[in-house]
Structure formats: C-alpha cells, structure tokens
Amino acid sequence: MRLIRAKDYQDASRKVANIISAQVILTPDCVLGLATGSSPLGAYSQLIQWCKKGDVDFSKTKTVNLDEYVGLSPVHEQSYSYFMHHNFFDHINIEPRNTHLPNGLVLDEEKECSRYDQVIRDLGGVDLQLLGIGENGHIGFNEPTNEFVTGTHKVDLTPSTIAANSRFFADKNMVPRQAYTMGMLDIMRAKRVVMIATGANKAQAVYDAFCGPVTPQMPASIMQLHPDFILVADEAALALVGDKL
Ligand code: F6R
Numbered sequence: 377m378r379l380i381r382a383k384d385y386q387d388a389s390r391k392v393a394n395i396i397s398a399q400v401i402l403t404p405d406c407v408l409g410l411a412t413g414s415s416p417l418g419a420y421s422q423l424i425q426w427c428k429k430g431d432v433d434f435s436k437t438k439t440v441n442l443d444e445y446v447g448l449s450p451v452h453e454q455s456y457s458y459f460m461h462h463n464f465f466d467h468i469n470i471e472p473r474n475t476h477l478p479n480g481l482v483l484d485e486e487k488e489c490s491r492y493d494q495v496i497r498d499l500g501g502v503d504l505q506l507l508g509i510g511e512n513g514h515i516g517f518n519e520p521t522n523e524f525v526t527g528t529h530k531v532d533l534t535p536s537t538i539a540a541n542s543r544f545f546a547d548k549n550m551v552p553r554q555a556y557t558m559g560m561l562d563i564m565r566a567k568r569v570v571m572i573a574t575g576a577n578k579a580q581a582v583y584d585a586f587c588g589p590v591t592p593q594m595p596a597s598i599m600q601l602h603p604d605f606i607l608v609a610d611e612a613a614l615a616l617v618g619d620k621l
Contacts (some may be wrong), residue, residue, distance in 0.1 A: 377529075377586065377599065377600060377602070377605040377606070377607060377621075378605070378606045378607070379606075379607050379609065379621045380606060380607070380608045381609065381610075381611070381614065382574070382608055382609065382610045382611075383610060383611060384420055384574070384610050384611070384612075385574045385575070385610060386418060386542050386570055387610065388418070388573075388574050388608050388609065388610045389416075389417075389418025389419045389421075389422055389572070390418075390419075390422055391420040391608050392416070392418075392424050392506070392572045392608050393418075393420075393421040393422035393426070393605065395504070395570050395608075396408065396419065396423060396504065396506065396570070397423060397431070397432045399428055399503060399504045399568070400432050400433070400434060401432060401433075402438055403503060404433060404435070404436040404437065404489050405427055405436040405437065405438070405440070405517050406437060406504065406505055407437075407438045407439070407499045407500065407501065407502050407503050407504075408437060408438070408439045408440075408502070408503065408505075408506070409439070409440050409441075409442065409502040409504065409505035409506060409563070409566055410439050410440070410441050410442070410460065410464075410506055411441070411442050411456075411506050411507055411508050411516075412441070412442075412443070412456045412459045412460065413508045414508075415508035415509075415572045415573070415574065416506055416508060418427045418462060418573060419506070419572065420434065420463050422463040423462075423464070423468065423551060424464065424467040424468055427467070427468040427469060428467075432468075433469065434468045434469050434470040435469050435470070435471065435475075437470055437474065438474040438475075438476075438499055439460075439465075439470070439474065439476065440476045440478065440495065440496055440499065440502060440558075441456060441457075441460060441475075441477040441478070441557050442505075442507075442515075442516035442517070442563075443456060443477075443478065443516045443517045443555050443556060443557040443558065444456045444457065444477050444478040444479070444480045444555060444556050445480050445552035445554070445555050445605065446480050446483070446530060446552055446554040446555055446556060447480055447481070447483075447552050447554070448480045448481075448552060449480070449481050450477070450479070450480070450481075451464060454544055454545055454550075455480060456477060456480075457477050457480075460475065461586070468580060472482040476492075476495050476499075478492050478528065478556035479491075479556075479558075480552075480555075480556065485529075485530045485556075488527055488528075488530075488556060489527060489528040489530065489556065490528075492528040492556065493527045493528050493562070496528075496562055501565050501566065502562070502563075502565070502566035502567070503566070503567050503568065503569070504567070504568045504569075504570065505563055505568070505569045505570070506567065506570055506571075506572070507563070507568035507571040507572075507599075508535075508571070508572060508573070509571070509573050509578055509582065509585065509594075510537055510540065510572060510581065511536060511540055511577055511578065511579050511580075511581055512534060512536045512537065512581065513581045513584060513585050513593075513594040513595050513597070514534075514537060514596070515563060515571075515595050515599075516557040516558050516563065517531050517533065517537070517555040517556075517557035517558070518531070518557055518560055518595045519531055519532075519533065519534050519537065519595070520534070520561075520592065520593045520594065520595060521592050521593070521595075522550075522593075523592050524560040524561075524562045524592045524595070524598060525559045525560060526559045526560060526561035526562075527558075527559040527561060527562060528556060528557065528558055528559055528562065529556070529559055530554055530555070530556055531554065531555055531556075531557055532554055533551075533552070533554065533555060534554055538551045538553065542556075560595070561597055563602070564598065564601070564602060565572070566603060568604040568605075568606070569587060569599060569602050569603075569604065569605045569606070570606045570608060571596070571599065571605070571606070571607050571608065571609075572608050572609075573607065573608070573610075573613040574609065574610040574612065574613050575608040575610070575612050575613055576612040576613070577614065578609075578613040579612065579613055579615045579616045579617075580616060581594075581596065582607075582609060582613050582614065582616070582617060583616035583617050584597070585597045585599070585600075585606075586599075586607065586617065586621055587599060587616075587617060587620050587621065607621075620621065
C-alpha cells in the first residue's frame, strides 16, 4: 500500500481529486467506483470545478457506486442515488445512463444483487475505486463480521453505523436498517483503490486496519493485500499510526 499524507480534509480532498482526474484524463472511458458520505464530498466539489473549467471531461466515464439503502427510492433525499446526483453527477458532464447504483426499492435480494454484479461485470470491472472508511472499519457497507463476503449482498447495518449515519436524518429511527453493498471481491478486483480517511474519529479504524492483522472483523484491513492501494489520510486520522506506515 502507498500512504499519501495530507494536512487536513481540504488537502486530502484535493489529492484524491488529483488521482481521480488523472485517471479520467488518461482513460476517458474508465469505470470509477464511487462512494457517498462526508469523506468524498470535497473531492467531488474539486472535480466539479475542474470539469466546469474544461480540465476534466466525464462524457465517456462510467460509474458504479458502492452501496444504497434498502427501502429508499432513488429520489428520496437520503438515498445514495439522490446524494450522488445532488453532489456530483448533476454538476459534471457525465451521461446519466453511465451511472449505476444498487436499486434500494427492489426487495428481492437475490435478484438485485445478481443484477448489480452483472452491471459491474458488463462494464469490465472497476478501474479506480474510491473508498471512505467507517469508524468501525467498514468499507462500502461491508460491516465487521466473521467472513469476507464476495459479491453484492444485503447487509444489516450495525448500531455504530446507524448512529454515525443518523446525522443525515431528522430522526435516528428514520435511518434504514439495511443496505445493498458491493462485496469485497468486487472492491478487491478494482485495478486501483483510493481511500480517503480524515478526522480524529477515523484514527482508531485507520490504525487497526493498516497496522493490525487482516481480518473480516476489520473489513478495511483487506486493503493491505491489494496490489495498488493508496491511502490518503490527514494528520488527525494518522494520529495513532505515527511513523508505522
Ligand atoms: C458510503 C460508504 C461508507 C462510507 C463510510 C464513511 O458509500 O461506502 O463506507 O465511506 O461510512 O462515511 P463518512 O465519509 O461519512 O465518514
């Protein structure tokens, strides 16, 4: 793995945006694996600025998102589909038909998971996967568990994830309890993976994931085994790691 040290969130966002834009400039029809949450917002807003200036062109780019809440329609304001349109897709020159997310309204788990795995296969896999990291070490919504799950699957969100995500909802009881997520194999098969980790609340997860053993109890730790994994982290998130990486 490679570590890129950033000063703060803004610096980390710019560094991640640089990696993504380089990918799109070199391979305009590449497949980007994208994430939601607070971590990638700064990178998305930087990419929007560069796209508006004409420095990055997303017209041929395809995207697959990591996850979506079960039970929320794509136009629900807390759905990840809404998030992606509102914070990124609607502001860049990407073709809406080239953007893909799991459909939270399909309750038939087998049907939706195999459809989404097929979408990823049909695109030829992911060239560059962007990840955040949960405070409990989850990536996508692959929560700590006893085994790594390979393909797209439905997960029960842990109480810590529900609590962390409740900041986006008016009431904690409104946070969906389940989500569809890409599996570990989908993520590990991406040619390159970039993780952004910032803030003191990520320090323990970053330390456990990258200075500890590879274990499904700390899902992000599997990235230690990826041949082209880049961690972009700020000083606060690296507070426990120090010089160990
Ligand atoms: C969201 C996702 C999650 C987040 C993680 C961190 O698509 O995949 O794994 O990356 O929950 O969330 P933030 O960035 O809000 O701290």
